[in-house]
Each structure stands twice: as structure tokens, then as C-alpha cells.
Amino acid sequence: MYTFLAGILLLIIGYFTYGKIVEKIFGVKEERDTPAYTSSDGVDYMPMSTPRNSLIQLLNIAGVGPIFGPIMGALYGPVAFIWIVVGCIFAGAVHDYLTGMISIRNRGAHLPELAGKFLGRFMKHVVNGFAVLLLLLVATVFVTAPADLLYNLMNGWVALGYIIGAIFVYYLLATLLPIDKIIGRVYPIFGALLVISAIGVAVGMIVTGAPIPELTLANFHPDNAPIFPLLFLTISCGAISGFHATQTPIISRTTKGEKQGRKIFYGMMIAEGIIAMIWAAAAMSLFDGPVGLNELLNNGGTAAVVSEASTLMLGAIGGTLAVLGVIILPITSGDTAFRSARMIIADYIRFPQKKIMNRLWIALPLFAISIALTQIDFNLLWRYFSWANQSTAVIALFVGSMYLFIAKKNYWIALIPGTFMLMATMTYILNAPIGFRLPMNISYIGATIITIALVITFFLAAVKARRKNIPLEEDITNWKKSA
Template sequence: MITFLVCIAILIIGYFTYGKLIERIFGVNEARQTPAYSQKDGVDYIPMGTNRNSMIQLLNIAGVGPIFGPIMGALYGPVAFIWIVAGSIFAGAVHDYLTGMISIRNHGAHLPQLAGKFLGNSMKHIVNVIAVLLLLLVGTVFVTAPAGLLFNLLDGWVALGVITGVIFAYYILATLLPVDKIIGRVYPILGALLVISAIGIGGMLLFTGAAIPEITLENMHPGGAAIFPLLMITIACGAISGFHATQSPIISRTMESEKNGRKIFYGMMIVEGIIAMIWAAAAMSIFYGTDLSDLIASGGAGLVVSEVAFTLLGAVGGTLAVLGVIVLPITSGDTAFRSARMIIADYIKVPQLKMMNRLWIALPLFVVSFALTNMDFTLLWRYFGVTNAAISAIALFVGAMYLAIQMKFHWVATIPAIFMTMVSFTFIFSAPIGFGLPMTTSYMLAGISTGIVVALFAYKVKLNREIENFKIDEDVTKIA
């Protein structure tokens, strides 16, 4: 219990200390006009208040990742707490802040445009494909996960296919309509449900004096799975997630002032870390060890969610808590498809003022996603995990380049970028869905590959610094 409380306190302190440092290094300009005003279009570029943007950002980034991931990560033991805290403060929140703020400085640009500008034009095309793939996987995962939870909550009263269809219908509307029509209005209500459910679970852990394991570096995974890189792949959205780099530009197009960036981008990642801590602690305390492993094997992380909620909060409170969990994937799935639509539109330079332009880009995405719902959830999650890690590394290198060109202390982004690159390569070389090589060989090859990436990054920094009057802040998305 002491470890749990200390970790929560460190996360909060991290926001006020390290978050402030990152803000100072970046250099906020409160007088600079944001894209919400400079490119206001009534669809994607619309000024919205800080509190509303904060809640939208939280719900955008907090899908099932900070719940399902930490539950599966709880199999490793309290070492998962260390990754959640360190990852959130030094990697995830830095990642979210820099991608959001650099997007604001470049008129709401999405990651592919930013990667092309700062890392080279070839990266624009590569990141565009990876980002759209990631968003399709996220959208699909965030259809199947809440549909399954609702199906179980309703005890099979409504057919799974009907629930899935209703979620898809909502996603289509949220993807096509102006951001303030559904997302801007519904999210504050759904956000309250999310916060209440998290507070309820966390409060009951404290009230009941739950036996949460204290800190240890020991790997307690029943199957002996390697902590590095598997823990970092498993607990992504609760520590660092490339998916967030696709979501932050949605808010960069609606923020009223740069001064709100730390609260919205850095702060909401810290809140997500706290949510991840609560669910990891709940899973460890109630079903730790073999029981948790068996429960996940029999019904997945969703079954653990239901068991935790009803065990700690009873029938009524448990139902509300499960509804709060269902809210998470739905409010990330809708913006996943919205982001995919915006990224493709920016890439092929199609204005989004007309409904038909939005429709013909979005509908194929839903067709592909519907086909993917027939895939095994565990397999989808693995592909999502490795794609997620790779995107996070690229986004951090974009942030590092942005700072390096200005001779600012870029290591706050470069170090976590190198770490996540090593995570991605190690997983690709060792995982069955990758090359399936022995861990020792995978570590060696990942180290060599990461070294090559770092050398290329350093060379690109040198080239960009030599460009006279490199315009780090300019419009890279205008498609008039």
C-alpha cells in the first residue's frame, strides 16, 4: 500500500516539477495566435475552453490501454509501478506535450507532416502509413473491447452484433460531424463518469486496506516473460503511447492559448498514469499471481475489470465502474477514426469543409475496421503494441529535433526516444509475430539497430542546423 501511495504522489509532484521544466525548455508564447483562431473552419479548427479540452484530451488518449494494459502488466508484479511512474513523467507526458505544442506551432499539423518536416520527407510517407495502420487497429480494438464489456454487462440480453453496430454508428457520426457537436458536448459528461469510477476503485483500495504488493524489481510473471521489452509493450497507454501523438493534434486545433498546453497535454498524461496505477494495484491486490493469470486466460482483461469492479464496489457501484471503463475505449475509438480521416485528408490535400469529402475518406476506414473485428483480440493487441511503441519513438525524435535545431536541451526527448527505439526493435526481433529470435540475439541486434538510428538522427540534426533560417514554426498543413 505504501508503494502505491508513494507512486501516486510522485506522479502528481512530477506534473508540478518536471512538467514545468519541459514547459520552460519548450518556451511558451502566450501572445501567439493558435490554429483554433488562425485557421478556424467550424469543423476541426474551433476554439474551446481549457477544461473542456483537458477532458477531451484525457478521453482521447485513455482507451482501454491504461486499464487492460496495467491489468496484464500486473502479472510482472510491482515492477509495473516503476514503469508506469517513470514512463509517464519522463517519457509519456513529454511525448504528449511536445507533439501537441509543436503541432500548435505548425498550424495543427499531424505527426506525418511533422515527421516529414523535421526528420526528412521519406519519413512523412512512412509515418503516414504507420499512423493510419495504428489508428485502424486502435479503432478496431476499441470497438471489440467495449462491445464485449457491454455484452457481458447486459448478460447477453442484446446481441453482440447489434452492440457492435451501434458503436460503429456512433463512430461514424463523431468522425464526420464538427468536433464541437458531439465530442465537445458529450465528453465532459463521460469524463465525469470515468473520473468517478477511477476514484471509486482507488478509494475502496484504500478503505479496505487492500494487500497491494510493495516495490521490488523481481519479475513475478508466472510465464517468466521478459520485463524488457514486454512490460513496456504491454503497459503502453499508462506510461507512453504513440497513439497519443495522433490525438494531440485534435486538441492543438481547438486550444485557445499556448499557456494551457502543460495542463492539457502533460497533465492529462499524468492523470492517465494515475488511472493505470489504480487498475494495476487493484489487479495485484485481488487476483495476484496464478489467480490473475488464470482469470486473464479464461476471459481476458475485461473479465478482470468486471471482477474488480463488483468485488470492490458491489452491484450498483460495480456497474457504474464498468460503464466508466466502457467509456474509455469508445471515446478513444471515435477520435482514432477522426484522426485517421484528418491525416489522410492532409496527406492527399483534400479540404474537409464539405461533408462529402469527409464521407468518402472515412467510409473505407470503417469497412476495413469492420473486417478486422473478426481477428483475435490478443493478436490485434500485440500488433497495436509494437506499432504504438514505434510511433512513440518517432514522435519523440520529432520533439528532440525541434529542440535540437534551436540549441535547446533536447535530451529530455532524445533519451526516451532512444529507449523506445530499443524497446521496439527488441520486440520485433524477439516476438513470435516478429522474427522470433532468442532474447540475447534480439538484444544485440536491437542495440545495433538503435545505434544506427541515433547516428542518423545526429546527422539529420547537423544538416537541419546548417539550413539558413530553418522555419521550425510554420504552416505545413494548409490545403486551400
């Protein structure tokens, strides 16, 4: 219990300490107009309040990651707590903050645009295709996953096909309508339910004295479970996730002022880390250790763990509400995944989105592809998701590093976690069955060589970019004229 409570406390302290350090290094300009005003279009660009933006951001980035990932990570034991806390404070929250703030400085640009500006035009095309593919996979899985949970919750009295159809209709409306019409209205309610359910599980564990294991030297490295790199890809959204880099620009277009950035981007990642800690602790404490947890995962999957933990801690009614809170997570990430894909494609082909027909021209093909993908077995495709997700995080952190390097600011806050995650993703793809299947010792050597080479390439490009004096932010005067 002490390890769990200390982790929660450290996350909160991290927000008020390291979060302020990161904010100071970046250097907010409160007097600078944001895209919400300079590019206001009544659809994607419009000012919204900080509480609303914060809850939308939390639900955008959460998905099922901060619950399902930590539940799987709980198989490694209490060492998972360390990665959630350290990863969240020094990697994930920095990743989200820099992505959001750099986007604000560049007309609400998405990651492909930012990669093109700071890492080169070739990277723009690569990241654009990569991001759209990732978002389509996420959006499609976030149709089927909540549909299955709802089907089970209702004991099958509504056909699964009807549930999937209803979710698709909601996604289409959320993708097409102005952000304040659906997302801006229902997300605060959904966010409250998510927070209440997580707090309920946490309080239930504390009150009942759930046997949450403590971190010791004996369980620091579980048998037959190599921590590096697997743990750092298994627990993604609760520590760091590249999916967040596709979501933060949605809110960078509705943020009123740069001073709000730490609360919205850094703060909501800390909140996600707390949720991840709660569910990792629940998975560790309620199912007779890794053996019992593994058996439940094999028989019923992560959804069974969520349902069982919620019922044990909160009873039948409270447990049902908690499961609903979990169901909300994929739904509220699926809709913004489609919305992000629409916006990224629109930016890429420079297709204005103020008219609804323009939005339809992009959205309908995306939904057609997604509907077709629901007919395919995702088990093979989804094995690549963790690697693709964390690779996107690496790209976003290197974009942040380049921005800070050009600005002659402390770029190490982004480059160190970026380099660490680069090493983790390269080791994984070299060793994993879905990759090159090399022995682990060879994978370590190969990943080290690749990482060193890419970091050297980064520094060469960064020095060149600084000499070229690449503008870090777009001229807001030109924004106003174009608007």
C-alpha cells in the same frame, strides 16, 4: 500500499516540477495565435475551454490502455509501478506535450506532416501509412471490445450485432460532425464518469486495506518474466503510447493558447498514469497474487478482472457504474481514431474538410474497411499492436528531439526516452515469436547495434537540418491570409 501511494504522489509532483521544466525548455508564446483562431473552420478548428479540451484529451488518449495494459503488467508485480511513474513523467507526458505543442506551432499538423518536416519527406509517407493502419486497427478493435463488454453487462438481452451497429453509427456521427457538437458535449460527462469510477476503486482499496504488495529487492525481478523489453511494451498507455501522437493534434486545433498546453497534454498524461496505477494495484491486490490473476485472465480476460475488481470494491451498483466507465474508454478513443484517420488523410491529399460531403468521401471508405475487418480474427494482427504502438512513440519522440535540436534547446528530454524505447522495440521484434525469434542475448546485441546506428543517423541529420535553418513554426500571417 506505501509503494502505491508514493507512486501517485510522485506523479502529481512530476506534473508541478518536471512538467514546468519541459514547458520552460519548449518556451511557450502566449501572445502567439493558435490554429483554433488562425485556421478556424467550424469543424475541426475552433477554440474550446481548457477543462473541455483536457477531458477530451484524456478520453482520446486513454482507450483501454491505462486499464488493460496495467492489469497485464501487474503479473510482473510491484515493479510495474516504477515503469508507470518513471515512464509517465519522463517519457509519456513529454511525448504528449511536445507532439501537441509542435502541432500547435505548425497549423495543427498530425504526426505524418511533422515527421515529413523534421525527419524527411520519406518519413512523411511511411508514417502516414503507418498511422492510418494503426488508427484503423484501433478503431475497429474499439468497436468490438466495448460491444462485448456491453453485451455481457446486459446479459445478452440485446443482440451483439445491434450493439456493434449502434457503435458504428455513433462513430460515424462523431467523425463527421463538428467537434463541439458531439465530442465536445458528451466527453465532459464521460470524463467525469471515468474519473469517479477510478477514484471509487482507489478509495475502496484504501478503506478496505487491500493487500497491495510493496516493492522489495525480492520481487523486483519476477521469476520467468524478463522485465526488458516485455514490461515496456505491455504497459503502454499508462506510461507512454504512440497512439497519443495521433490524438493530440485533434486538441491542438481547439486549444486557445499555448499556456494551456501543460495542463492539456502533459497533465492529462499524468492523469492517465494515476488511472493506470489504480488498476495495476487492484489487479495485484485482489486476486491472490500473480497466480490467481493469471488464472482469471486466462478464464475471462482483462474484462473479467475489471468486472470483478469493480464489484469487490464498489458493490453491485457502484461496480456496474465503474464497468460503464471502462466501456466508455474504448468508445471515446474509437471515435477519435476514425476522426484522426480522416484528418490525416485529408491533410495528406490536401482535401478541405469544411464541407460535409468532403468528409464523407474520406470517412465512408474508412468505415467500409473497418466493417470488413470486424469479420477477421484479430488475434494474429493484434499481436503486432504493442510493437507498432511503441514504434510510433519512438518516431514522435525523435520528431520532438529534432525540433528542440534545431531550436538549440535541451533535446535530451526527448532523445533519452526516445532512445530507450527504440532499444526496447528493437529488442522485442528481434526476439519475439512475431518477429525474428532470435535468442534474447543475440537480440540485445542486435538491438544495441541498430539503436546506436539510428541515433548516429539522427545526429547527422539534425546537424544538417540546423544548418539548413528549417523553420520551426509556420507563419501565422500566411495562415490568416489563407483562412
